[in-house]
Amino acid sequence: MKKLQCNPNTLFLLLLFVGIVHLLPACKTSKIGVNKRLDEVGAAFLREQLIRSQVKAEWLTAKVKLGFEGLGQKVSATATIKLRKDSVIWMNIKKLGFEVARVQLSRDSVYVIDRLNNQYFVKDLDYLEKQYNLPADFNTIQAILLGNPIFYVNRNMKVEHSNLEHHLYAEEMSKANHFWLTLSDYRLTKMSFTDHATKRNLVLSLQNYSETSDRQNFSYLRNIDLNSRETGEVSMEIVFSKVTLNEPEIFRFEIPTRYTRVD
Secondary structure, eight states: OBOOOOOHHHHHHHIIIIITTTOOOOOOOOOTTTTOOGGGOOHHHHHHHHHHTOOOOSEEEEEEEEEEEETTEEEEEEEEEEEETTTEEEEEEEETTEEEEEEEEOSSEEEEEETTTTEEEEEEHHHHHHHHTSOOOHHHHHHHHHTOOOOSSOSSOEEEEOSSEEEEEEEETTEEEEEEEETTTOOEEEEEEEETTTTEEEEEEEEEEEEOTTSOEEEEEEEEEEEETTTEEEEEEEEEEEEEESOOOOOOOOOOTTOEEBO
8 A cells, every 4th residue: 555645735624623622612602691690600601501402413514715734834725514413424625626635533543635636535533633642532522523522621610809800710630621711601712731741732722703603602713722742833723704503405426437545
């Protein structure tokens, strides 16, 4: 088999889905307990708001603009993302209106078509984990796209308050996660994850909330900063548009017979 040589767009694609797998996009606004005093808003309460206000969707379709800087390159592109809950994640990437790559993830595998080089490859998700030394699993990637929280450290959570925000956090061994929420409606505005043992840190900010067609709040602008030994400093911007939830979609992923499989 030929040795796999990812072009920048394909590499960008893989990083988007897996290399930054601990991203935690935002949850929808909750109106429960809006009038609580600060001394009544504890860690358990805030954690419950994150869980109860998750985006609920069997299907997701969205247009996105992607910006990526790091690993010695700067890439921008547009894409369409489709998701069927607990089953399939599908994405194409375009430059100047032309498709350059297409990806499909199942629960245990990733399939990528490289249009520029007439190639394709199929890998287990654990390959991506080994490639970037980051965990890769379908449920986490799905949560990233739906905008639902994932708790890196889930026990002994604590909270601090300021005049601007609530700060929910937890630490365990070498790992820590932090969440910042607005005072009045507990909207998630930023979160960070740190693994001191692997010297890995990720910060995700969430902005431009708006309601989808079924009245669920969705973060349409997400900025991501990752720093690790494997990637160095990496920045990414994801701008969503035309977000549709709970409308069934068709996933087309035909590999042309003339394309060469690479490993």
